[in-house]
Amino acid sequence: NAGVTQTPKFQVLKTGQSMTLQCAQDMNHEYMSWYRQDPGMGLRLIHYSVGAGITDQGEVPNGYNVSRSTTEDFPLRLLSAAPSQTSVYFCASRDPANYGYTFGSGTRLTVV
Amino acid sequence: DQQVKQNSPSLSVQEGRISILNCDYTNSMFDYFLWYKKYPAEGPTFLISISSIKDKNEDGRFTVFLNKSAKHLSLHIVPSQPGDSAVYFCAARRNQGGKLIFGQGTELSVKP
Numbered sequence: 001n002a003g004v005t006q007t008p009k010f011q012v013l014k015t016g017q018s019m020t021l022q023c024a025q026d027m028n029h030e031y032m033s034w035y036r037q038d039p040g041m042g043l044r045l046i047h048y049s050v051g052a053g054i055t056d057q058g059e060v061p062n063g064y065n066v067s068r069s070t071t072e073d074f075p076l077r078l079l080s081a082a083p084s085q086t087s088v089y090f091c092a093s094r095d096p097a098n099y100g101y102t103f104g105s106g107t108r109l110t111v112v
Numbered sequence: 113d114q115q116v117k118q119n120s121p122s123l124s125v126q127e128g129r130i131s132i133l134n135c136d137y138t139n140s141m142f143d144y145f146l147w148y149k150k151y152p153a154e155g156p157t158f159l160i161s162i163s164s165i166k167d168k169n170e171d172g173r174f175t176v177f178l179n180k181s182a183k184h185l186s187l188h189i190v191p192s193q194p195g196d197s198a199v200y201f202c203a204a205r206r207n208q209g210g211k212l213i214f215g216q217g218t219e220l221s222v223k224p
Binding site: 042 | 116146148155216
């Protein structure tokens with residue numbers, strides 16, 4: 001039972017490069033979401049999905065794309081990385097039986 | 113607009129004493145509140161929660177108090193232990209399908 005798995009754990013990008021942060025969960029949770037954590041800002045919601053084929057924007061969606069083709073996977077794409085996207089990114093899924101979210105261990109992204 | 117606020121970025125407490133972490137919110141439609149604990153290089157983990165129909169919930173050394181009229185909740189840790197040193201996030205949601213909105217976090221340091 002792996003829970004929520006995020007890859008990679010660390011990444012350095014050059015400005016303008018693109019990349020995909022991977023997130024997978026094995027708990028059959030319908031709801032998944034992406035957050036970014038910045039000093040003094042807490043955790044801010046980027047995008048979320050209530051099930052396969054359904055996604056929606058959170059508080060800070062600009063510069064990010066998501067898709068949800070399966071229940072298990074919820075990748076986050078940076079189309080053209082900017083230094084402002086330097087952050088720690090967390091993927092989370094929610095158990096409908098309770099109100100708790102399970103978080104992955106995070107991806108630390110640096111854009112230079 | 114920060115709907116969930118943790119105004120103290122840090123708190124230092126002596127081992128064995130009480131730790132009190134505070135959280136304020138602005139949206140009266142929030143119906144469920146949660147506290148998460150985060151160690152460095154790990155994802156947040158669920159700690160304790162409270163429904164808006166209650167004013168107190170206790171789980172071992174951890175107690176959460178909710179004052180709806182003041183739109184304020186607090187987390188009490190008694191007695192505090194060095195292993196409690198972490199960042200604590202307050203979070204709130206508006207309904208069962210609602211997004212989780214986080215505060216900025218408070219870094220607790222429990223000194224031996």
